[in-house]
Amino acid sequence: MKDTDIKRLLYTHLLCIFSIILSICIPSFFLENFSILETHLTWLCICSVSVTAVNLVLYLIVKPNASSKRSSISYKVTRFLKCCIYFLMSCFFFHVIFVLYGAPLIELVLETFLFAVILSTFTTVPCLCLLGPNIKAWLRVFSRNGVTSIWENSLQITTISSFIGTWLGAFPIPLDWERPWQVWPISCTLGATFGYVAGLVISPLWIYWNRKQLTYKNN
């Protein structure tokens, strides 16, 4: 039971990583002059869309949290709308935090916002898929001892590693190497992406290694 779960987790994560790789490779066939650094904003949009799509599809196929009791259309629609609003709110929330961290207020607004969008994609979208628009569940998952399944555990790990990646991504900005990737917000978005990918890789492994010690309330 558990091993199959971990295997499923691993496959879904591999698919997520694959979607990021595709978002780097595929557009260069369709768009001229596409490269991550020069047309960074385009890449951000494409990457965000593809990761969101893969997450949604995987959620619909795998259905990690088994049963939702009501399944009327109206319930689903309101739930979906709520999710959209939550996503937008999280984008604005991240944007505000970036500005508080020192991002320029007026210049480069689009860049900062798209950075917020991609960070939301890596963190908020999986949360929304897994936990739904339920703040209390979120708080439970992101506090100690609140995890109730390997899915939530992996969610915790990927989200935190995305944040840490973003945080570390800000470090090269003051260095005077004058590289194109040091421009705001490229190093941070790259950091977020690497953090997300690292989280995707680490979490199945970590769960596999610690599978004996991990006891969840429901499993």
Place this chain on the structure above:
Amino acid sequence: MRLGSGAFAACCVVIEVLGVALFLRGFFPAPVRSSSRAEQRAEPAAPEPSAGASSNWTKLPPPLFKKVVIMLIDGLRDDFVFGSKGVKFMPYTTYLVEKGASHSFVAEAKLPTVTMPRIKALMTGSLPGFIDVVRNLNSPELLEDNVITQAKAAGKRIIFYGDETWVKLFPKHFVEYDGTTSFFVSDYTEVDDNVTRHLDKVLKRGDWDVLILHYLGLDHIGHVSGPSSPLIGHKLREMDSILMKIHTSLLSEERETLVPNLLVLCGDHGMSETGGHGASSMEELNTALILISSAFERKPGDIRRPKHVQQTDLAATLAIGLGLPIPGNSVGSLLFPTVEGRPVREQLRFLHLNAVQLSKLLQENVPSYEKEPGFEQFKMSERLHGNWIRLYLEENNSEVLFNLGAKVRRQYLDALRTLSLSLSRQVAQYDIYSMLVGTVVVLEVLSLLLLSIPEALSNKAELEVPLWSPVFSLLFYLTLLVLSALHVIVCTSAESSCYFCGLSWLTAGGVMVLVSALLCAVVSALAKTFGDGKFLSKNSAHPKPRWSELDVLILLGTMGHVLSLGASSFIEEEHQTWYFLINTLCLALCHEIYRNCLLRDDSEPQQCPHVEEEFIRTAAALQDRSTGCDTLEPHGVSRSLTSLDTLRGYEKWMVLASPWVILTCCRLLRSLNQTGVQWAHRPDLGHWLTSSDHKAELSVLTALSLIVIFALVQRKCSLTSKVALALGLLGVYCYRAAIGNVLFPWQQDSKDISKGVIEARFVHVFVLGILFTGTKDLLKSQVIATDVTIKTVGLWEIYSGLVLLAALLFRPHNLPVLVFSLLIQTIMTKFIWKPLRHDAAEITIMHYWFGQAFFYFQGNSNNIATVDISAGFVGLDTYIEVPAVFLTAFATFAGPVLWASHLVSFLSSETSSGSALSHACFCYALICSFPVSAYIILVTSLRYHLFIWSVFSPKLLYEGMHILITAAICVFFTAMDQTNTKS
């Protein structure tokens, strides 16, 4: 000997200050010097070299120019003359540069780009050491060999008008002078008018040989409003007209006497894009240098780009031009175009004189001078020169003579360039031995501090200092013996000068006793720790306290900051590191608060005790297995449950909102002063406020800030100090109105601007009064020892006195920094530290981080140029060293000092446990000495880095000053702690 951990830490920091001082003395090298002093230079000039036939020319060549006028414009960077600004605002100068009889150069100044070292460089041709910046405030008499002294000795009459620094450097050299002070930076017309008003009179008279004019206005404009201000254009136009006046007057005189005169237009340093100077950007280094004389021939249509030369070249050129010996310490080479019009024999003679002087300097400073390429080139060109002289005296064919002459000249020029380059490189010689001794002291103190952490932070806050037993141990004497032997060996064999060897035997012996005693203490502490470690590992049944996320963040942040000091960019942009860290700290606090508040809300109504129980059981089970997973730990939650429960509705909302308020404050402050290097040119609120168009806004902001300061500070003061504070803050506004920063509502146009001495003194009186009241209260609490509140009030009064002083000294637009600092302190006290019950160590480190961030919020950076020297003159008529240095240091380090004093008053008023203060003192000492020690090692290993002078050295000075201030703070802490234990 048992010591409180506070007292122990204070002792450690004081010893560390000694170590750092020794290191600094060794690190900042003495500049290249010729052994012969100015007075002893009676030796004859080097004769012309000759091969075979003896030359008949042994005396110094006669002067090339009759009169020399040096017009020095402070802050005249190259593009003000040669760029578009020059074309627009300095038409006459541009005409001279393009068509007239002149030679124009871009003279590169060396670091530090501050006025006094630059004047020294211009007049002596030597490179003043970096440490001269520190002495910039009180420039003592220049004892080195220099052009002015030589000119006076040769009977030239010198007249000087301009910056007073010259008069201090050359107190008895001028037959007539009028010094203007650069005292009052916001004045940029008066200082220059004071120079120009003498000009007409002096130019008519003929009784002088050298006239020096030093104009300060341009630099003042740069400081106040930057290089792109429209005022710069006006000033340049004014300077242009003055230049024209001098030049026409010189030309008309030449028509009568038929002897050429020389007019030198130069800058001492440039001006950065923000208007300051002191660092090493191209704008600060490149200055304009134009030599104008009718002796310079110029064919029409001969357009030349200004050549890049060194600033030090001017001294040699002036000496040649005036027919004086070249200053002994000069590392510059003659600006050859100035002598190009002379006969070849004279040209070669001048070049030879310069080369002889440079090679002599090289011989005195470099042990292996014979292997230097410059010296070899010089020897060869001297030989060729001798051959040329022989041919010349034999009156040989002019064609051969000319060709050989050109060859000799080329050889000489090459030799001069190489010699001058290798001499400039000699400046960076370190006194490794003193540096090593200083480093050893600092490292020993640091390891002692680190080893005593567990004991010092225990509940008792006392520790056994192993001091007396090691003094009588064998190890101590052995170390002492070895060190003395080493000292003797090093000092007798060293070739270069060494400061530590120069100390008296008693002092050096004292330092060695200290080093070996510290070594013994470290060894015994180490032994004890390992003994305890074995002991602990045997019975590790009792669980160690786990680390919360906050502790991890604090540790990682401190380590990360120390590591970041190894990169020059991170030092330049250190403010970014601190802003980043305090933002992350606020978010971590936010996380902690939300988890505590919201999860309590959830779990209480919904989840039954059953879940809770299971929760705890799982946690316990997990802990037993000790998976090493730090996230599963109930410690942080349980700690603060009780306190957050007691909060009522509105307070709870305030607690929830407080991190966001703090974050917003920090963001606003960040945009007040852009500092650092990369983003320093960005527009910021500070510049907007200080520009003359926004005086009304600044006035409103100042008044508002002062009111808020009063409101925030007065609540814990006694009545007398409340009144004093109110009057003092009123005085601050009056002072700012008097010096013309702000306006009174009834006063529409800014009328007379004064220095505001009376108003500032008025405020000083109240500062002293409040400090005195606070001290009195503290003493009272010590004597009576009944009431804790008296002590709290006393500490708060001292704190408010410091706030008042800071309000007086800060730059006009920086009052919001003070306001936000008070606001954040209040919010943190009320809504974060009290409800969440952090321990003393965490609170100390948070105070330290915020103190560091506020250091940069004030607009400081790791660059000497951002020190606000004008703070040292507030309330003083003239420059008095001790108060000026004290006021400047306080104004610069106001952020850390205010946060530290807030820490003292907070801890002594809030916490019940008596050991909090000594824990705090220990932590403060540790966290301050850690970066210093690491930085000393880093700088030692990076001492040949390209940016060592421009980036690392200023930071080293800042760190040295910081550790000194930390020592003062720790002593204050300990004093408070002593009174605590007694009462």
